[in-house]
Amino acid sequence: MKNSTKKRSEAAEKEAIPEGLMHYFNQVPVWLDRAAEGDNIILSTRIRLARNLTKLPLPGQARREQLKSVIQKVKKAVGEIKICREMALFSKDDLPPLYKNAFVERRIISPAFSEADLPGLVAIDPDEQLGIMVNEEDHLRIQAVQAGLSLHEAWRQISRLDDELSEHLDVAFTPQFGYLTSCPTNTGTGMRASILIHLPALSMADEIDKTIKKLAPNEIAVRGFYGEGTDVVGNIYQISNQLTLGRTETSLINRLEIVADKFSEMEQEARQRLLDQQKVEIEDRIFRSLAVMKSARLMSSHEFMKYISMLLLGVDLEILSGLNPLELKKLMIYTQPAHMQIMYKSSADAQARDILRAEIVRQKINSSS
Amino acid sequence: MAKKQRCQICEMHSATLRIKALKNGAEVEMHICDDCARFKGLVEKGRESESELAAFFKTASQNILGTEADSDNLQGKNLSCSNCRMPFTKFQQDGLLGCSQCYSVFQYELEPLLKRIHGSAKHIGSRPRPLRIIANQPDIEALKQELHLAISQENFERAADFRDLIRDLEQEENNKK
Numbered sequence: 001m002k003n004s005t006k007k008r009s010e011a012a013e014k015e016a017i018p019e020g021l022m023h024y025f026n027q028v029p030v031w032l033d034r035a036a037e038g039d040n041i042i043l044s045t046r047i048r049l050a051r052n053l054t055k056l057p058l059p060g061q062a063r064r065e066q067l068k069s070v071i072q073k074v075k076k077a078v079g080e081i082k083i084c085r086e087m088a089l090f091s092k093d094d095l096p097p098l099y100k101n102a103f104v105e106r107r108i109i110s111p112a113f114s115e116a117d118l119p120g121l122v123a124i125d126p127d128e129q130l131g132i133m134v135n136e137e138d139h140l141r142i143q144a145v146q147a148g149l150s151l152h153e154a155w156r157q158i159s160r161l162d163d164e165l166s167e168h169l170d171v172a173f174t175p176q177f178g179y180l181t182s183c184p185t186n187t188g189t190g191m192r193a194s195i196l197i198h199l200p201a202l203s204m205a206d207e208i209d210k211t212i213k214k215l216a217p218n219e220i221a222v223r224g225f226y227g228e229g230t231d232v233v234g235n236i237y238q239i240s241n242q243l244t245l246g247r248t249e250t251s252l253i254n255r256l257e258i259v260a261d262k263f264s265e266m267e268q269e270a271r272q273r274l275l276d277q278q279k280v281e282i283e284d285r286i287f288r289s290l291a292v293m294k295s296a297r298l299m300s301s302h303e304f305m306k307y308i309s310m311l312l313l314g315v316d317l318e319i320l321s322g323l324n325p326l327e328l329k330k331l332m333i334y335t336q337p338a339h340m341q342i343m344y345k346s347s348a349d350a351q352a353r354d355i356l357r358a359e360i361v362r363q364k365i366n367s368s369s
Numbered sequence: 370m371a372k373k374q375r376c377q378i379c380e381m382h383s384a385t386l387r388i389k390a391l392k393n394g395a396e397v398e399m400h401i402c403d404d405c406a407r408f409k410g411l412v413e414k415g416r417e418s419e420s421e422l423a424a425f426f427k428t429a430s431q432n433i434l435g436t437e438a439d440s441d442n443l444q445g446k447n448l449s450c451s452n453c454r455m456p457f458t459k460f461q462q463d464g465l466l467g468c469s470q471c472y473s474v475f476q477y478e479l480e481p482l483l484k485r486i487h488g489s490a491k492h493i494g495s496r497p498r499p500l501r502i503i504a505n506q507p508d509i510e511a512l513k514q515e516l517h518l519a520i521s522q523e524n525f526e527r528a529a530d531f532r533d534l535i536r537d538l539e540q541e542e543n544n545k546k
Contacts, residue, residue: 175492187492
């Protein structure tokens with residue numbers, strides 16, 4: 001690309017950024033910020049509800065103008081609901097692709113929503129704890145995110161929003177099937193409660209598959225970092241309820257909480273076993289990771305996640321001192337590809353990004369350890 | 370879990386394709402995922418890999434509704450939704466319903482499928498707030514049936530859920546009297 005053309009397109013992109021959007025990138029999400037106070041095993045909790053409007057075809061079957069009418073109805077409802085007053089609304093058409101990717105990285109929207117070429121809307125509260133996606137697989141996907149293991153608080157928050165929305169919208173529901181969703185795997189409660197859990201010791205001991213089989217029968221799903229269809233990175237897993245019909249929300253949440261606690265307990269035990277039986281080996285892995293983070297000149301995001309997982313483990317095991325776990329978690333957000341392009345103006349070229357990522361990591365780690 | 374090569378564009382998904390591209394006049398090899406390939410226009414329609422969900426549904430619907438050869442006998446085969454016009458065969462392909470009305474039109478086809486997926490085809494969770502005021506009559510008899518079913522299947526954790534729920538509801542009813 002010629003320089004003049006590049007400058008023009010950069011300027012066009014700058015102009016096209018919707019108002020209020022940068023607020024989200026200039027802050028650390030509250031759910032991550034508060035996580036620093038708790039343990040570093042269960043990182044966050046999320047509950048999402050799938051809801052649809054009666055009569056109108058669902059996003060997979062609807063025409064564009066019908067989906068636009070869903071957006072209008074939701075906008076009107078959100079405008080009338082007190083707890084939504086501070087939410088920022090972004091039309092999907094107005095979001096540049098880079099910012100959509102960054103929203104995926106922040107877990108505000110799903111990869112599927114970002115990629116689908118359908119009219120859509122995102123509503124997010126200033127803290128990033130409550131959000132609404134309009135026209136994902138369902139007309140509405142509403143979510144509440146909390147730090148650490150906080151399923152009941154997330155449920156309280158999301159039910160409040162759900163109650164308000166159902167006062168203003170005709171939500172598709174029958175006493176027989178419950179909330180009617182696009183996919184029958186969500187029918188009933190329409191609820192997917194999930195936690196993000198960091199399990200380095202179980203992974204190192206090669207006990208993940210065994211633990212999953214033991215703790216997560218059919219009703220619990222174990223997935224990758226960004227949810228369905230994505231890989232596990234940095235030993236971080238997403239654990240969620242699989243079933244949605246024939247059970248109450250509270251019983252699904254309670255079951256997930258038990259499984260999450262159990263995973264956490266087994267991770268603690270695996271960590272203790274590592275300390276008791278393989279202290280030098282684990283110290284070696286952690287210090288080697290630290291050395292790479294302090295010196296590398298090229299670092300892919302996958303490699304970064306591998307080492308950051310070891311540093312978090314080192315902090316938890318008190319093998320490393322001086323590193324602040326919140327700063328490490330912030331790096332996890334800001335070294336993702338779209339965030340680097342937005343915050344550090346890195347180019348879209350993967351190698352240039354890897355060079356810059358290594359530089360950011362070096363600076364951060366060297367200045368704090 | 371086996372380590373896979375990651376997509377060099379999005380860095381999020383596993384790479385499924387190896388492509389050759391020209392970069393500064395030199396040929397470079399890149400590993401990319403299906404999604405990025407599709408967005409870059411590199412995958413022809415029909416070559417896209419089947420989604421996890423569609424694959425699941427293919428198996429689930431085949432298991433519950435018979436094999437493809439048997440599907441000629443399916444009641445729902447020629448059904449279409451009167452509201453959104455979606456034929457049942459489309460649901461069998463991609464596993465997604467067309468509108469909320471589809472649940473009534475395809476009720477008999479969906480019930481066994483829901484039972485297979487969730488172990489139940491009866492909702493016992495929360496209701497939209499407006500409905501709670503006018504129709505919040507929990508069906509205790511239906512819950513008792515579910516309880517017996519869970520016991521007969523020796524699913525005691527599930528039975529305990531129903532037992533607790535029935536007990537709570539009966540207590541609530543008694544308090545009202």
